[in-house]
Amino acid sequence: GNSVTQMEGPVTLSEEAFLTINCTYTATGYPSLFWYVQYPGEGLQLLLKATKADDKGSNKGFEATYRKETTSFHLEKGSVQVSDSAVYFCALRGAQKLVFGQGTRLTINP
Amino acid sequence: DGGITQSPKYLFRKEGQNVTLSCEQNLNHDAMYWYRQDPGQGLRLIYYSQIVNDFQKGDIAEGYSVSREKKESFPLTVTSAQKNPTAFYLCASSIDAARTEAFFGQGTRLTVV
Numbered sequence: 001g002n003s004v005t006q007m008e009g010p011v012t013l014s015e016e017a018f019l020t021i022n023c024t025y026t027a028t029g030y031p032s033l034f035w036y037v038q039y040p041g042e043g044l045q046l047l048l049k050a051t052k053a054d055d056k057g058s059n060k061g062f063e064a065t066y067r068k069e070t071t072s073f074h075l076e077k078g079s080v081q082v083s084d085s086a087v088y089f090c091a092l093r094g095a096q097k098l099v100f101g102q103g104t105r106l107t108i109n110p
Numbered sequence: 111d112g113g114i115t116q117s118p119k120y121l122f123r124k125e126g127q128n129v130t131l132s133c134e135q136n137l138n139h140d141a142m143y144w145y146r147q148d149p150g151q152g153l154r155l156i157y158y159s160q161i162v163n164d165f166q167k168g169d170i171a172e173g174y175s176v177s178r179e180k181k182e183s184f185p186l187t188v189t190s191a192q193k194n195p196t197a198f199y200l201c202a203s204s205i206d207a208a209r210t211e212a213f214f215g216q217g218t219r220l221t222v223v
Contacts, residue, residue: 034211043116043200043214044153089152096160096207097168098143102152 002027002094006101013080014109021075021104023064023090031092033057033066033073038087038103047075047088082108112137116201116215123195123222131186131218133201141207142184146170147198147217156199159184160207188220195222 007022025033032051036044048057053068062077073090085108090101114135123129135142141160145153155168159178173192178184184203188195198219202212 032210036214041217041219043114043216044202046211046213049211093208093210093212096166097155097158098202098204098212100145100153103150 002031002092002097002099004090004092004099004101006088006090006104008102008104010105010107012107012109015082016079017108019075019077019080019084019106021088021090021106023073023075023101025071025073025090025092027071027092027094029094031094033064034091034093034098035062035064035073035075036089036091036100038089040086044089080106080108082110084108114201114203114213114215116199116218119216119218121218121220123220125222126190128187128189129195129220131188131199131201131220133184133186133215135182135184135201135203135215137203137205137213138181139203139205139213140181141204141212142178143202143204143212144168144174144176144184144186145200145202147200153200156186158207195220 003026034049035047037047048059050057050066056065087103089103117132143158144156157176159165175187201215204212
């Protein structure tokens with residue numbers, strides 16, 4: 001079945017550092033890929049998405065490129081802020097279901 | 111404003127009691143979902159519904175039940191058969207059950223004592 005694997009956290013960075021959170025997937029067909037963000041005690045918010053190979057999703061300085069050849073969708077940001085501290089989930093959408101990775105907790109120190 | 115409303119935000123129940131979590135959406139979405147989140151873990155699918163009066167079991171449906179009598183509502187009942195019901199429950203919806211993104215409510219934290 002479909003599955004998503006994220007890099008294990010927690011990840012701790014200093015403000016203005018470069019961020020990469022790795023995400024790889026296993027899926028049949030051509031799934032859509034997503035990154036969601038969750039702040040403490042809240043639901044998930046869609047951060048960005050890509051629906052086909054080589055698409056780049058971007059939002060709020062975050063980017064991720066749908067790489068079919070490496071089955072990856074790594075999240076990147078050039079300069080993180082304290083307000084980016086949250087849990088990030090990679091997800092894929094195949095037939096009917098949305099499948100999530102385990103989440104990566106990110107903490108940004110000032 | 112369009113969105114997904116889950117209520118209540120916090121819920122406490124005694125062991126052995128059934129409890130129903132509410133989820134309402136005004137986005138006119140066909141598909142709705144219930145997920146469970148445990149500390150430090152990802153989301154696990156409990157039930158999903160692609161259309162009114164139809165729903166399917168997800169990966170961890172045992173001890174849970176749902177109904178989908180109206181397009182905008184998808185309540186989840188946590189029954190006494192669920193062995194570890196204390197968790198954070200998230201409801202979501204999407205335009206359809208194809209490749210589109212899902213939008214989430216704010217969640218209900220259920221504590222069973």
